[in-house]
Amino acid sequence: MKNTSQNYKSAIKPVWCPGCGNYAILKSLQKALSELEIEPENIVTVSGIGCSGRFSHYMNTYSLHGTHGRAVPTALGAKAARPDLTVLCVGGDGDGLGIGGGHIPHAARKNVDLTYILIDNRIYGLTKGQSSPTTPIDKRTKTSPYGVYEEPLNAIAMLLAYDTSFIARISSLQMKEMVEILKEAINHKGFSVINVMSPCVTFPVLGYDTVRDLIKPIPENHDPSDKLKAMQLAYDDTKLYTGIFYKVQKPTLEDNLNKQIEDAVSVEDNQKVTVEELLEKYV
Ligand SMILES: Cc1ncc(C[n+]2csc(CCOP(=O)(O)OP(=O)(O)O)c2C)c(N)n1
Numbered sequence: 001m002k003n004t005s006q007n008y009k010s011a012i013k014p015v016w017c018p019g020c021g022n023y024a025i026l027k028s029l030q031k032a033l034s035e036l037e038i039e040p041e042n043i044v045t046v047s048g049i050g051c052s053g054r055f056s057h058y059m060n061t062y063s064l065h066g067t068h069g070r071a072v073p074t075a076l077g078a079k080a081a082r083p084d085l086t087v088l089c090v091g092g093d094g095d096g097l098g099i100g101g102g103h104i105p106h107a108a109r110k111n112v113d114l115t116y117i118l119i120d121n122r123i124y125g126l127t128k129g130q131s132s133p134t135t136p137i138d139k140r141t142k143t144s145p146y147g148v149y150e151e152p153l154n155a156i157a158m159l160l161a162y163d164t165s166f167i168a169r170i171s172s173l174q175m176k177e178m179v180e181i182l183k184e185a186i187n188h189k190g191f192s193v194i195n196v197m198s199p200c201v202t203f204p205v206l207g208y209d210t211v212r213d214l215i216k217p218i219p220e221n222h223d224p225s226d227k228l229k230a231m232q233l234a235y236d237d238t239k240l241y242t243g244i245f246y247k248v249q250k251p252t253l254e255d256n257l258n259k260q261i262e263d264a265v266s267v268e269d270n271q272k273v274t275v276e277e278l279l280e281k282y283v
Pocket residue numbers: 049050051052053068091092093094095096119121123124125126127132
């Protein structure tokens with residue numbers, strides 16, 4: 001029998017604040033997975049630490065609530081060990097762009113086949129409202145009582161610079177579009193990142209009104225392989241463009257590892273040897 005969204009819900013009831021944008025993301029993800037007909041037992045959800053980190057508890061999949069900033073490398077390890085599984089990774093702006101920011105370029109250059117939902121509420125929600133790498137300049141927060149004095153990161157521009165093979169942005173106000181983007185991202189062979197602009201209602205740096213005012217679909221004629229145009233859209237800070245900025249096909253980590261194993265076992269006079277025979281030489 002076909003799975004419904006319900007089959008991807010765990011028995012744990014979410015404890016996010018009423019109105020948190022994370023509910024829309026959770027629902028959209030569960031719908032996307034049911035429409036893709038991926039069996040729950042073939043999915044792994046890895047999350048970081050933060051309100052967004054609670055995601056893994058709410059998914060009826062293999063799940064791991066990891067450590068702060070280490071969701072991406074943990075998910076990468078899961079995918080490298082079990083390439084047959086669909087690996088999802090979820091984390092916040094603090095988790096992914098602050099403490100864990102150094103992992104993104106490496107996941108991108110390896111082009112590991114996983115889907116990373118980077119939830120951006122422009123604040124540290126769980127720890128009660130400290131400024132994050134995406135908090136706008138001048139914004140007063142618990143850690144910036146006189147206003148933020150640092151430039152915010154531009155996540156899309158950063159992902160483009162790292163040559164991430166699938167880059168999209170959506171918001172918690174756009175569930176229908178989010179389901180479609182999630183399906184495309186999960187189907188993409190390679191590192192796919194969806195930057196979800198998701199209001200935190202308790203420490204409101206990014207409010208629903210701001211999102212509503214700023215979101216605009218990427219023009220229909222945008223060519224997703226046009227990196228320079230994608231960069232231009234990313235840097236237009238009068239808008240929050242939503243949709244697929246960039247998408248290219250290139251070998252994945254799994255492709256490259258398999259090729260190297262193939263090459264290693266067929267060296268030496270073009271003689272095929274097994275991995276076991278090869279290892280014996282070194283023991
Ligand atoms: C190594 C480490 N440093 C700091 C913390 C404290 N901490 C927990 S969550 C968090 C930030 C969460 O912000 P974000 O990633 O944006 O997630 P959100 O809660 O907004 O979803 C911090 C600093 C921690 N758990 N571990």
